[in-house]
Amino acid sequence: MKMQRRDFLRAGLVAAGGVMAGAAATNSLEAGEVADGTKAPATLALTADGDLVVSSALGAAHTKPTSDEVRRGVPGRRWVMVIDLAACDGCGKCTKACAKSHFVPSDREFIRVFSMEDSSSSAPYWFPRPCFHCDNPPCTRVCPVGATFKRQDGIVLIDNERCIGCRFCMAACPFSARVFNWSRPDNPPEAVARGYSPEWGYPRRVGTVEKCDFCADMAREGKLPHCAAQCPMAAIWFGDENEDAVTNGKGDTVRLSALLRDRGAFRYLEELGTQPRVHYLPPDNRRYPAPGEPGANTGHQTRGAEQQ
């Protein structure tokens, strides 16, 4: 185990060195990022037993999943999310928690809370929309380079070290879940220090696509995604379909199959055939003011206004 990690770190360093050398020599796009990288408070150190570790200002030594692990997913798992529309009050804390933990710039949201009204005769409701991590993902079908990929644990991720920025996946996603780094990103030191992995998606790079990653790194460690963990209404359930259980931010764990059956769950735009991994519980018997009602939250307006 130790050998593996050592080998991995060594390989990673060699790869990083190669990338930096190549970038410095040939690639003006990367050059800016390398310059950012040098500002990072990350240092390399040899531990007493000879392990080479990367330490950062945060004081944590990070072990990154290997690229093979990143592409395969967590063995045995099929991550799944259930969003209770009857419990969501549109406060937007999921969006904020997600933005904070992923250092999401203000022009985009990975989980966006829409204020929906299906028709004039139906009641309005709040509709948080993360990436659906579809089992038949249209975005992943069209990617020309395999930069976005579907893992066997269900998660759809993006490798921004491979993405060519054609934005075909953005056009292909019917749910507008994908966003793009239009300008050179302003990566905070913490983001740079951790180093890149598709499982957390930062430090971000200009000209690449990104989106909600189901907090793949958190799930790997047995922790709920930030949106679920910090939802004050405990409206977001997350779990492993293979375990037939989901857990919400209050720590309640229930059987997934029973929850979906008893509450009449549905998947958004099921007719498109994308087979989302996010289920919704219908907004019946709500315990909150609906959009537009007195005392209702303002949802999306809690985040920075998007440019378009």
Add this chain to the structure above:
Amino acid sequence: MSAMPLPHFQIEAVAPFHAPPQARPTAADVEHDLLATLDPLGGRGRVWIASLLAICAVGFIAWIYQLRYGLAVTAMRNYVSWGVYMTNFVFFIGISHAGTLISAILRVTDAGWRRPITRMAEAITVIALLIGASSVMIDMGRPDRLLNLIIHGRLQSPILWDLVSVTTYLTGSFLYLYVAMIPDMPILAQRARERNRSPKLVRLYELLSLGYRETPAHRRILARALGAMAVIIIPVAISVHTVVSWVFGMTLRPGWHSTIFGPYFVVGAIFSGTAGIITAMVIFRRAYHLERYLLPEHFHKLAKILLVLSLLYGYFTLSEYLTAWYGGLQSDSRLLGLLAGNTAFGRSFWLWAIFGLFVPIGLLLFPSHRSVRSIMIASVLINIGMWWKRFLIVVPTLETPFIPAQAAGIAPRYFPSPVECLITAGAFAGFLLLFTLFSRLFPILSIWETVEDAEEVKVPARTHAFAGAGRAHSRLSSATLGIVLLVCGVAAAAPLSAARAQTAQTAQTAQTAQTAQIAPITPIAQGKPVIVLTRTTEDKQEMLVAKITANGLPVKGATVAFSVKRAFGLMTLGEDQTLDDGTAAVKFPTALPGDAKGELTFRVALRAPPELDGSATDIKLAGAPARPWTSIPPRALWSSRVPLAIPATIAFLLLCVWSTYAFVVTQLATLHNLKEEN
């Protein structure tokens, strides 16, 4: 002589179409007149080239600026993520179909009047393809990673299909353009020598001539190569624009996900390509004084084709939008509200319908009113209109996503930024510049074919020296038809998705009571309670039974909380009080999948009495078997493993096309060797 065209030009009065033919130019006239187009430029020509260079330079600087600051300098954003660059891509690839229609189809059908037009058409194809391909690269967020398309290319992606078909088309168009230029090369070399032009230029022409001379053997080989190219380039061209349409058609977006998109785009491409060639003919005719060669007759015949294509395009447009309107799907209605309603897009759509379609049709419809001028006006209107129509295909759909952005307080709006406008201007200037430079190096009208045209009138017997180009490969034509059908069928043939490897969950077999190891977590003061967990069947009901003992005696009246561990927490199963025998029970969670070994980890916690509170034990019992999981994804469109039908289809099509190219190259080699033998 040879004043180059300026943005504003006039068409002089032309002879009525049905007027008796003027004195047809002789072969000597043709050679003289067409070579004269290569004479040094006048002042206006130099200004023209200098202006184009300047616009290109500005466009290039804008692109560098865009590379430096990212695509944020465009007006594209997360909702409208494609804009004028994609519009330019579709437009230029469309224009490139000029060559296919005029030179290939007319050559295969042996339409003699094509001859003065072929060179121009073939040149448009190559140049438009180069500009079209650049437009995609300009649109890319990471053009520096272009090679990833080869290193990591996924054959499921229509972009890979685009890459393959555009590369194939570009190669074929280059080859086709070149093969048809070979007989002119000795003439050009001769002239360059006579005029004491740079030896390098003479050498270039000589090299390109492959030692071609006007002998029956040379002619026969050339005819064979040309015939093969003319046939194969047609399905390749159709495939290219079909695949371009699939970049939109393969998404689930309203307005894009349409089965007629392939043919709709192909018709649109030939439509705008034909208008493009007419526009080019007008310009070159004026600039190079080619009125003796580009006759009203040529315009008239192209006008008929253009009329048919405009009616066809109108028909496709009607089919596309009427079906969407009538069907009334919510997503389609939202798009149509934007596209045909009283919005900026809607008004521009109707403007397009009037000035990009109905007015050109009106101008082209009546033979008595057709003139070079009216045909030219129709063509220019069509060219402008078709660029805008492509914009209307790309942008409004992106402004009307399934989940309305308005529901998040966002109104997606797109209007190209200055950088996008400059780069677009640069792309158009680059197209015109390359075209102009081409016409400086090679005569824009094919000398040998025009000579043939001239001789056809005088000596009908020799007419068909080259007719073989069309006929020698009539056998190939039927094969081509098959290929055309195959190309169009690529998407249909591809399996929609591979079967997902999900076997039904097997029902758990009844199990006998099982004792598990005990692992107390918290030792308690008054003797450690021992918890034994079993699974039993009572009255056909599976039960989870915990027996609590302390110091060897059963504990009565203790509250036991049962839960089972899941990935993110404990799933509560229930609570029960122990009976006299120290047992407490809850329903067993049947069919709950266990871990990799099929085991469930239960937590049994004691809540009461107080002295036992906090005591908890994790115990593993057999549950339902773990659901099957493999790290290898199935073969699917979304997977890293491609459904085999896709590479098989692509390989078959490529084999057909590239083997034809190889045949043509061997013919050229034969041509080259003939020289050495003599």
